[in-house]
Amino acid sequence: MTTVRLSGLSKFFDEKSAPAVNALDLEIESGKLTALLGPSGCGKTTTMKMIAGLLSPTDGDISFDGRSIIGVPPEDRGAVMVFQNYLLFPYMSVADNVGFGLKMRKVDKGTIKARVSEMLDLVQLPGVEDRKPKQLSGGQQQRVALARALVVEPKVLLLDEPLSNLDAHLRDEMRELVRRIQTELDITTIFVTHDQEEAVVLADRIALLFDGELQQFDEPSAFYERPRSVEVATFFGGTNFVPGTYENGRMQTSIGSFSAPNSAIEQGAAMLSIRPEEVRIVTDEDERTYENFVTGTIRSRVYVGRFARFQVSVGEHRIEVFTEPGQVKNFNDGDAVSLSFDPDSLWVMEPGTTG
Numbered sequence: 001m002t003t004v005r006l007s008g009l010s011k012f013f014d015e016k017s018a019p020a021v022n023a024l025d026l027e028i029e030s031g032k033l034t035a036l037l038g039p040s041g042c043g044k045t046t047t048m049k050m051i052a053g054l055l056s057p058t059d060g061d062i063s064f065d066g067r068s069i070i071g072v073p074p075e076d077r078g079a080v081m082v083f084q085n086y087l088l089f090p091y092m093s094v095a096d097n098v099g100f101g102l103k104m105r106k107v108d109k110g111t112i113k114a115r116v117s118e119m120l121d122l123v124q125l126p127g128v129e130d131r132k133p134k135q136l137s138g139g140q141q142q143r144v145a146l147a148r149a150l151v152v153e154p155k156v157l158l159l160d161e162p163l164s165n166l167d168a169h170l171r172d173e174m175r176e177l178v179r180r181i182q183t184e185l186d187i188t189t190i191f192v193t194h195d196q197e198e199a200v201v202l203a204d205r206i207a208l209l210f211d212g213e214l215q216q217f218d219e220p221s222a223f224y225e226r227p228r229s230v231e232v233a234t235f236f237g238g239t240n241f242v243p244g245t246y247e248n249g250r251m252q253t254s255i256g257s258f259s260a261p262n263s264a265i266e267q268g269a270a271m272l273s274i275r276p277e278e279v280r281i282v283t284d285e286d287e288r289t290y291e292n293f294v295t296g297t298i299r300s301r302v303y304v305g306r307f308a309r310f311q312v313s314v315g316e317h318r319i320e321v322f323t324e325p326g327q328v329k330n331f332n333d334g335d336a337v338s339l340s341f342d343p344d345s346l347w348v349m350e351p352g353t354t355g
C-alpha cells in the first residue's frame, strides 16, 4: 500500500509557453482509485509520466510513502503505466508480453509461466497465452496490457485513458474489471480520463485539472453538490446558474431572494447553482408560503428514460428541472408552475468568468 504525494509539481516543456503542469499539490491515498480528470491538453499524461519516471519535472517533488522518487529510475519506482493504445509488442505472444517484466527481472521460466496464467485469469482472459496481440480484439488487448502491468506487482498503477479506444459497451465492462481488480489487489491507482461520468463511476476521489492547474480534489458527489467554481460546475454540467449577490446566507437574484446556507464564499457577487434533480414542483397551495419558492411557465418537456426533463422560464431565466414523468404528465407547455428549492440543495460560489 502506497501513498503518492505530489508537491509543487511543475513541468515546462519550454520557457516561453505556459507550463503543462503548474505547481500541482496532490495526495493520492493508499489503496484508493483516484481519477485525474480534465479536458484534452490539461496536463494529465504529463503528470502520469512524471510519476512513472518517463519525464522529469521542472520543479517540485513526487514521493511514495514519504520518500522522494525523483532520480529513481522508472523500473525501480514500483509504478507502472498502461496507455490508451495498449503498446503491446506485436511480434511477441501474449504470454511473452505479459511475462516481459518478470523476464527483465530474471525470474525463472516456471514462475513466469504460472504468474502469466494467474494474471490472464485476473483480467478474465484465460488461455490466450499463445496468441499474438493482432489476433485479439481491442478490449482483449487492453486486458493483456493490464495483465502485463500487474504481473510485476506494482505499488502504483497508472492508467492513462485506458478505455477511451473502446466502444461504449466494452467500456462499461472494462470499468467494472478495473474497479474489481483495483479493489481485489488494493493497489493505489491513478486513472486518467477526460470523461467526467467515467471518473464519477469509477473513482474514490477525483482531481480535476484545467490548464495544468488543480481545480478541485474531492469525492465524486462534491463536484455536483459543492463545485469550487462556475468553471468546475460547468465542466460537470447540467446545473442551473442564477447570478446575484450573496449576504448573510441569502442569495439575492432577479427571480427572488433565496436562503442558501451552503457556499464556497462569504459574501459579494455570486453565482447560485440549482441542481435540476433537486428542484421540487409545488402543487399544494399551502406550500407556496414556504421559502425558496418561484413561479414560472413551462416551456418544454422531454422524457428521458425514467426522468422527465423540462424547462421552466422564471423571469429572464430558464430553470431546468428533472422529475418523475408522473409529476408533470398533467402539465402542458405554457402552463404556470411553482417550483421550490430546498435551501440545503443550493450552492453558492464565485461568479466566475462564464457567468
Ligand SMILES: Nc1ncnc2c1ncn2[C@@H]1O[C@H](COP(=O)(O)OP(=O)(O)O)[C@@H](O)[C@H]1O
Binding pocket: 013, 020, 038, 039, 040, 041, 042, 043, 044, 045, 046, 047
Ligand atoms: N513532449 C512535449 N513537448 C512539448 N509540449 C508537450 C509535450 N507533451 C505535452 N505537451 C503539451 O503539454 C500540455 C499537456 O499535455 P498532456 O499532458 O498530454 O495533456 P492531456 O494528457 O491532459 O491531454 C499540452 O499543451 C501539450 O501540447
Ligand SMILES: [Mg+2]
Binding pocket: 044, 045, 046
Ligand atoms: Mg493524455
